[in-house]
Amino acid sequence: MNILVLGGDGYLGWPTALYLSRKGHKVGVVDNFARRGYDLEMGVDTLVPIVGLQQRVRRWQEVSGNEIDVFVGDLTDADFVSSTLASFEPDTVVHFAEQRSAPYSMIDRKHAVYTQVNNVVGTLNLVYAIAEQNRDIHLVKLGTMGEYGTPNIDIEEGYIEITHQGRTDLLPYPKQPGSFYHLSKVHDSHNIMFACRIWGIRATDLNQGIVYGHETEETSLHPDLATRFDYDGVFGTVLNRFCVQAVTGHPITVYGAGGQTRGMLNILDTLACVELACENPAERGEFRVFNQFTESFSVQQMADMVAAEYSGPVTIEHPPTPRVEKEEHYYRAAHTKLLDLGLVPHLLTSSVIRSLLSVCEQHKDKVDPAAILPTVDWRSTSSSLVTAGSHGAGAPDVGESASAEVG
Ligand code: NAD
Ligand code: USQ
Numbered sequence: 083m084n085i086l087v088l089g090g091d092g093y094l095g096w097p098t099a100l101y102l103s104r105k106g107h108k109v110g111v112v113d114n115f116a117r118r119g120y121d122l123e124m125g126v127d128t129l130v131p132i133v134g135l136q137q138r139v140r141r142w143q144e145v146s147g148n149e150i151d152v153f154v155g156d157l158t159d160a161d162f163v164s165s166t167l168a169s170f171e172p173d174t175v176v177h178f179a180e181q182r183s184a185p186y187s188m189i190d191r192k193h194a195v196y197t198q199v200n201n202v203v204g205t206l207n208l209v210y211a212i213a214e215q216n217r218d219i220h221l222v223k224l225g226t227m228g229e230y231g232t233p234n235i236d237i238e239e240g241y242i243e244i245t246h247q248g249r250t251d252l253l254p255y256p257k258q259p260g261s262f263y264h265l266s267k268v269h270d271s272h273n274i275m276f277a278c279r280i281w282g283i284r285a286t287d288l289n290q291g292i293v294y295g296h297e298t299e300e301t302s303l304h305p306d307l308a309t310r311f312d313y314d315g316v317f318g319t320v321l322n323r324f325c326v327q328a329v330t331g332h333p334i335t336v337y338g339a340g341g342q343t344r345g346m347l348n349i350l351d352t353l354a355c356v357e358l359a360c361e362n363p364a365e366r367g368e369f370r371v372f373n374q375f376t377e378s379f380s381v382q383q384m385a386d387m388v389a390a391e392y393s394g395p396v397t398i399e400h401p402p403t404p405r406v407e408k409e410e411h412y413y414r415a416a417h418t419k420l421l422d423l424g425l426v427p428h429l430l431t432s433s434v435i436r437s438l439l440s441v442c443e444q445h446k447d448k449v450d451p452a453a454i455l456p457t458v459d460w461r462s463t464s465s466s467l468v469t470a471g472s473h474g475a476g477a478p479d480v481g482e483s484a485s486a487e488v489g
Contacts, residue, residue: 085360086170088112088157088208089178090150091135094224094293094352096309098176100300101353102360103148110151110170111135112179116200117310120186120317126453128310129326129445130296141306157204164211167219174220174360175212179204180270184228184261184405185316185458189465194262201266202273209277220363221285222356223274226267227345227375227415229289231258232408237415240287240371260407261460271371278369285368286359291345291375293352294321295434296441309349311441314453321346321384321430322438323454328392329442330449335456337403340382341410345375345417348428358423373417376427391435406460 085102089095090111103109113135121127133141139150151170155162157179167175180201181187187197205223212219230237233256242255254275257268274285301307312318313326327334347355355374364370379387389396403409421427428434458465 083173083360084108084110084171086110086112086166086172086175087178088175089180091115092117092178093310093312094349095176095178096138097298097301097349098178098353098356099150100142100307101298102357103142103150104146104300105357109148110153110166110172111139112153112155112157112166114154114156114179116156116181120181120183124314124316126312126314126317126450127448129313129448130308130311130441131305131448132308132310133306138306141304145303145307146300157207158200160207160210163204163207164214167211167215171216172219174222174363175208176222176224176356176360177205177208178224180224180266181263183317184263185456187261187263187266188458188460190463197263198266198269201263202269205270206273209274209283212283213277213281217281217283217366219283220360221274221283222359223270223285223287225271225287225289225371226264227289227291227373228261228264229257229259229268229271230255230415231260232343232411232413233258234412237373239373239416239419240289260405275369278367282367284364284366286364286370286372288355288359288372288374290352290355291347291373291378292319292321293347293349294319294430295349295438296322297437298350298353311445313442313449315456316458320344320381321388324385324388325435325438325442326446326449327454328388328394328396329439329446330451330454331394332451332454333397333399334385334388335454336381336385336398336400337405337409337456338400339409340385340400341380342403342407343378343380343411343413345373345378345415346384346430347375347377348430348434350428351376351425354425355420358420358425362423372419373415374420375415375417376425377429378413378415379430387430387435388439391432392439401456404456404459
């Protein structure tokens, strides 16, 4: 297949592009380097060094003999999206290219507006280009388990059968997301579902849990092929952060009571799930939802697992959560559809945690302790993290220009 990977310079997009290329697909990657810009803006850096996209692609060609096409541009630019699709002629578009940090979206108004414009407008431009050019293109969109929130009933895969006043219907599962970022994913889901209904395009929404891990078969082939590894308080995700905290002697930061429970998956399963979705496309007009995670754990359980596997001393602290979230709650989410397609999960075993700890150990001299603590407070409308006017390369002030740009 011709597979276009949007966000192909990111933590998940880059290893996915390599994986699909190695499987024999013709792969193109699209990115505007916004993620590298957020690092400059926040004054943080990936723990594992990464080289530039062009250098990555050249190295991949040398190592594998496979070419990857590169398209540098912004999905909020409709002409760019349209011309990229026209030139690459994808069978499948895998869409990772969004601002993906919940804390980043909660810094202040500018970052909330930036996140929602970037994510929602980019996705709208994409569905328009697909509808205009070729309605057979399969859109594989990265959503998030966080779209559902933490309801006090079982979470289904996208839809729930509801009987009300004696009548029954299959309806989209209710959404209670926990940040302006997670809300942007809900808005995307609604827009894509509508586009499938009106234009008959085909889409799979992968409601992914929190990804951990760093190495894949392909990224391990050369240091230039490494993907990023974030541990800071804004972009680092929980298990990756806990491993960095353990190896640097920083207390593990379990926010609040630690009963926050989330669906988790190994980065290797992200690649496998995306491949399964690509190889088993949705029907024309179908908006399909898969819950993409393999196990669920509470934050406290993850801290305990890391502490148990690390050979040195580890302390676990419970600072108040900077988020507005339930610290203890019911959590049971269905995740059978990808298993039915053949997913064989890589579970969170002791050896997986030890290998994560060893990546962190290897690069621990690069850790900036000042970047570890959380700095964004959900209850505040303007975090002290970024003062007015200091926004750098990451979040352009789209607040005032958004309507003009969209219009
Ligand atoms: P990432 O930030 O590392 O990668 C996203 C890439 O998209 C970046 O390289 C960025 O520069 C690019 N991008 C952003 N906006 C763009 C635009 N307007 N035009 C072109 N490129 C743009 O994030 P990631 O961790 O690789 O996550 C990828 C996707 O998976 C995201 O949509 C995220 O919401 C979703 N997801 C991630 C996780 C996780 O744990 N990392 C979990 C669930 C879902
Ligand atoms: N947490 C801690 N201590 C920390 C960091 C986080 O207790 O040091 C807690 C948070 O309060 C939260 C949970 O861990 O309850 C998860 O936080 P996270 O930062 O690992 O994950 P989240 O903000 O939900 O976002 C990440 C990705 C996002 C993706 C989402 C999947 O950044 O792109 O959509 O995971 S999900 O959580 O299923 O929505």
